[in-house]
Amino acid sequence: MSEFNVEKIRQDFPILSREVRGKKLIYLDNAATSQKPLAMIEAQARVYKELNANVHRGVHFLSQESTDAYEKSRVKIAKFIGAKSEQEIIFTRGTTEAINLVASTWGKANIKAGDDIVVTRMEHHSNFVPWQSLAKEKGANFKIIELNPDFTLDLNHLESVLKLGKTKILAFTAMSNVLGTINPVKEIAAMAKKYGALVLVDGAQAVAHTATVLKDFGDIDFLAFSAHKMCGPTGIGVLWGKKDVLLAMPPYQFGGDMILQVGDSDTSWNELPWKFEAGTPNYGDSIAFGAALDYLQKIGMKQIHEYEQELLKYAREAIVKLPGIRVLGPEPGLQGGVLSFTSATVHPHDLATFLDVQGIAIRAGHHCAQPLMRKLGVIATNRASFYFYNTKQEIAFFINALGNALEYFQ
Numbered sequence: 001m002s003e004f005n006v007e008k009i010r011q012d013f014p015i016l017s018r019e020v021r022g023k024k025l026i027y028l029d030n031a032a033t034s035q036k037p038l039a040m041i042e043a044q045a046r047v048y049k050e051l052n053a054n055v056h057r058g059v060h061f062l063s064q065e066s067t068d069a070y071e072k073s074r075v076k077i078a079k080f081i082g083a084k085s086e087q088e089i090i091f092t093r094g095t096t097e098a099i100n101l102v103a104s105t106w107g108k109a110n111i112k113a114g115d116d117i118v119v120t121r122m123e124h125h126s127n128f129v130p131w132q133s134l135a136k137e138k139g140a141n142f143k144i145i146e147l148n149p150d151f152t153l154d155l156n157h158l159e160s161v162l163k164l165g166k167t168k169i170l171a172f173t174a175m176s177n178v179l180g181t182i183n184p185v186k187e188i189a190a191m192a193k194k195y196g197a198l199v200l201v202d203g204a205q206a207v208a209h210t211a212t213v214l215k216d217f218g219d220i221d222f223l224a225f226s227a228h229k230m231c232g233p234t235g236i237g238v239l240w241g242k243k244d245v246l247l248a249m250p251p252y253q254f255g256g257d258m259i260l261q262v263g264d265s266d267t268s269w270n271e272l273p274w275k276f277e278a279g280t281p282n283y284g285d286s287i288a289f290g291a292a293l294d295y296l297q298k299i300g301m302k303q304i305h306e307y308e309q310e311l312l313k314y315a316r317e318a319i320v321k322l323p324g325i326r327v328l329g330p331e332p333g334l335q336g337g338v339l340s341f342t343s344a345t346v347h348p349h350d351l352a353t354f355l356d357v358q359g360i361a362i363r364a365g366h367h368c369a370q371p372l373m374r375k376l377g378v379i380a381t382n383r384a385s386f387y388f389y390n391t392k393q394e395i396a397f398f399i400n401a402l403g404n405a406l407e408y409f410q
């Protein structure tokens with residue numbers, strides 16, 4: 001077991017000691033959103049209690065203080081992912097908005113009829129539909145890379161599509177929110193670059209659960225991720241982009257901070273990163289996100305990943321012993337802390353409801369990945385997903401309750 005003290009860590013998360021339905025909460029829905037440590041909650045409250053003023057707008061003390069805190073947070077994020085400059089960090093509402101930003105600005109400026117836009121079968125709708133929609137609008141071809149039977153990406157299929165030389169952008173996830181598959185981003189990016197495609201990585205799961213920084217991802221152009229999946233607040237996320245690519249992109253929305261000068265017939269844009277941050281930004285949550293990153297870094301992303309791997313191994317070994325349970329995910333080692341499964345006899349929603357009565361929160365549904373569900377031949381799966389504050393005891397309790405559910409529904 002890793003050296004960090006999970007019981008001590010749990011004390012940082014007030015919600016983990018609450019009861020639901022008269023039972024102790026066991027929260028195993030971390031791939032949807034993580035719980036929040038006091039350090040983040042207090043940092044957010046502090047913004048509104050002590051330094052609230054609109055950023056970049058005033059010469060007065062408070063406005064300068066909140067602007068400083070906002071921009072400091074950007075620097076923290078840049079360091080966290082190993083970006084070359086904070087100018088490459090654009091605040092968005094989350095992963096979804098970050099991807100939509102690229103599809104609607106870079107996409108509209110660069111995609112033309114006959115181009116290929118490529119995604120994979122394991123994408124979340126947020127990294128699927130914006131590209132599908134862009135392809136329709138432009139008359140481009142929308143291509144989906146399929147999976148191997150072991151739930152990894154079929155790299156031969158990918159290369160056969162890239163080889164055609166028509167791919168303008170390859171958008172794929174670093175870690176699947178359904179299968180847990182951790183994709184070899186560096187290898188995939190190198191392949192895309194060989195054939196001249198830009199690369200967008202959906203980091204919604206990977207940035208929260210692995211110790212990966214940009215240099216491990218190799219030659220990518222964009223990375224999108226969300227604060228709420230990594231102990232931060234909701235409503236804030238990041239688009240990282242290579243500076244030269246961002247500079248060449250038209251703005252996303254208009255007004256507020258993204259403006260440099262407005263004439264009667266023309267307007268010029270602010271420099272990076274503000275060119276992409278129209279209107280009053282969500283500075284309260286951005287500052288709190290910085291506090292969440294401080295918290296994660298104190299624990300250590302490497303430790304977090306290793307500990308989650310232990311939890312996953314423990315859960316996988318136990319769950320496969322239950323009758324009729326099929327795990328949908330690759331070999332351990334290629335999988336993050338996400339465990340999707342189906343029962344041969346019981347509907348996923350029945351299982352999740354049975355567990356909910358006992359205070360255990362797992363997910364049932366298509367996990368915003370309907371194209372994947374269709375390919376797997378299921379309408380839904382159950383998904384238990386772990387974070388560093390979960391314990392083996394919780395998992396043992398969950399597996400035991402799952403066993404009881406299977407028996408009950410027999």
Ligand SMILES: Cc1ncc(COP(=O)(O)O)c(C=O)c1O
Pocket residue numbers: 031032093094095096097124126127173175176177202204205226237
């Ligand atoms: C892999 C992946 N991509 C994108 C998203 C969308 O993230 P958000 O809803 O924070 O924009 C999620 C959320 O579950 C996800 O897991």
